[in-house]
Amino acid sequence: SQTIHQWPATLVQPVGSPLSLECTVEGTSNPNLYWYRQAAGRGLQLLFYSVGIGQISSEVPQNLSASRPQDRQFILSSKKLLLSDSGFYLCACHRTSGYPYEQYFGPGTRLTVT
Amino acid sequence: AQSVSQHNHHVILSEAASLELGCNYSYGGTVNLFWYVQYPGQHLQLLLKYFSGDPLVKGIKGFEAEFIKSKFSFNLRKPSVQWSDTAEYFCAVQGSGGYNKLIFGAGTRLAVHP
Numbered sequence: 001s002q003t004i005h006q007w008p009a010t011l012v013q014p015v016g017s018p019l020s021l022e023c024t025v026e027g028t029s030n031p032n033l034y035w036y037r038q039a040a041g042r043g044l045q046l047l048f049y050s051v052g053i054g055q056i057s058s059e060v061p062q063n064l065s066a067s068r069p070q071d072r073q074f075i076l077s078s079k080k081l082l083l084s085d086s087g088f089y090l091c092a093c094h095r096t097s098g099y100p101y102e103q104y105f106g107p108g109t110r111l112t113v114t
Numbered sequence: 115a116q117s118v119s120q121h122n123h124h125v126i127l128s129e130a131a132s133l134e135l136g137c138n139y140s141y142g143g144t145v146n147l148f149w150y151v152q153y154p155g156q157h158l159q160l161l162l163k164y165f166s167g168d169p170l171v172k173g174i175k176g177f178e179a180e181f182i183k184s185k186f187s188f189n190l191r192k193p194s195v196q197w198s199d200t201a202e203y204f205c206a207v208q209g210s211g212g213y214n215k216l217i218f219g220a221g222t223r224l225a226v227h228p
Contacts, residue, residue: 043218101208102163
C-alpha cells in the first residue's frame, strides 16, 4: 500500500519569506497527487492536484504554487508567505490503476506564519 | 456546485452511547462516498467507502454507513462508542469517474467520555 512522507512536520516562517513543502510517495507508480489545507471547522480544502510529472491543476487562486518534478514527488511553494497561509497542509495520493480510488494521506505539515 | 454538509461540528457522548453523524452532499451525478477519521496526532485514514451495491457499508472498528440516494445522505453510525473513538470525522464525495477529486465536509469532532 501507499506510504506518503511529508516534511517538515512543523514550520514557523516570517511573513514575506519563501516556502517549500515536500511530499514523496512510496508503494505506487504514476499516482494522482493532491495538496490540501486543513483549517479547524472548515474541513479540507483542495489546493492543487497533479495527474503526472509537470502537470498541475490549481483549485483556488492563492499565494501558493505546486510542482511535480518526479513521478512520486510533489512540492508546495510560495515566494512570499502571507499570514493567511498559516495552516495544516496535507499531501494525498491515489493510485491510477484498479478501482476504487480512495485517497491516502500523509502526516501533514503545520505551518505558522508570523 | 458540489458540496458536502456535515450537520454536527461537535458531538459529545458517553461510552456505550450510540452514534450517528449526518452527511449530505450536493453532486450532479453518480458518486462515490467516503468517511475518513483523524485520531489525535495521527494521519487521516479511511474509515469506510461506498461505490456501488449494498447501500449499507461496513468499515473498520464497528462503524457503518448507509447511502440513501433519495436523500443525498451518507450517515455514519456506530451502535456503541468507545473512548478510543474520540477523533474528527470527515465525510467526502467523489464523482464516480474514479479519478475525480474528493470534496470534503467541514468535519465533526467527536469526544467520548469514559
